[in-house]
Amino acid sequence: MVLGNVQLFDEDIDGATLARYLAEDTIAVDTETxxxxxGRDRLCLVQLCDSLGYVSAVRIAKxxxxxxxxxKLLTATEVTKIFHYARFDVAQFLYTFGIxxxxxxxxxxxxxxxxxxxxxxxxxxxxAELATVELDKRAQSSDWGNADNLTIEQLNYxxxxxxxxxxxRDKLIxxxxxxxxxxxxxxCFQTVPLFVKLDILQYSGIFEH
Numbered sequence: 079m080v081l082g083n084v085q086l087f088d089e090d091i092d093g094a095t096l097a098r099y100l101a102e103d104t105i106a107v108d109t110e111t112x113x114x115x116x117g118r119d120r121l122c123l124v125q126l127c128d129s130l131g132y133v134s135a136v137r138i139a140k141x142x143x144x145x146x147x148x149x150k151l152l153t154a155t156e157v158t159k160i161f162h163y164a165r166f167d168v169a170q171f172l173y174t175f176g177i178x179x180x181x182x183x184x185x186x187x188x189x190x191x192x193x194x195x196x197x198x199x200x201x202x203x204x205x206a207e208l209a210t211v212e213l214d215k216r217a218q219s220s221d222w223g224n225a226d227n228l229t230i231e232q233l234n235y236x237x238x239x240x241x242x243x244x245x246x247r248d249k250l251i252x253x254x255x256x257x258x259x260x261x262x263x264x265x266c267f268q269t270v271p272l273f274v275k276l277d278i279l280q281y282s283g284i285f286e287h
Contacts, residue, residue: 083237084133090148153178160243191259
């Protein structure tokens with residue numbers, strides 16, 4: 079089903095959409111949840127976008143524990159998954175489906191390493207500077223669990239959270255390489271799964287004094 083500019087699926091993407099995304103080198107990924115606490119606040123929506131701007135949104139049912147096609151995509155080693163704050167989204171996939179996402183590019187980590195001239199590393203600020211687009215965040219805090227009645231405004235918000243990530247990632251890579259921080263960024267991305275497992279086990283402060 080198409081709603082607005084988003085192809086909407088229930089519980090998983092179909093085979094044709096999986097094949098389309100697997101043909102890409104990079105895919106932008108985001109999630110919407112009932113809140114920010116892993117284990118308490120369930121996963122409600124998964125958004126995906128390719129280099130041509132094709133956006134899919136998957137409504138995740140309450141109690142759902144598997145999504146085979148999503149798993150194939152998220153674990154495909156030849157497709158880099160781009161997130162903004164990967165630590166949260168990757169944790170949702172591991173906690174909900176047991177999926178260990180790889181490989182990962184996190185635009186928040188990349189921004190903090192590359193854009194040291196600012197303390198604004200949220201997606202809205204990042205997209206405004208690097209993609210010259212002003213994101214509308216009014217639907218951010220809304221009821222994503224009411225999956226059968228998602229509004230056009232909610233879906234547009236969700237789509238915009240992935241629509242610009244590939245462009246932003248490319249520009250951040252240019253900055254990271256220019257400042258000799260690209261390899262450091264890659265090492266940071268590789269640690270995300272470890273921090274995710276610690277977060278799920280509630281060991282998030284283990285490296286603090």
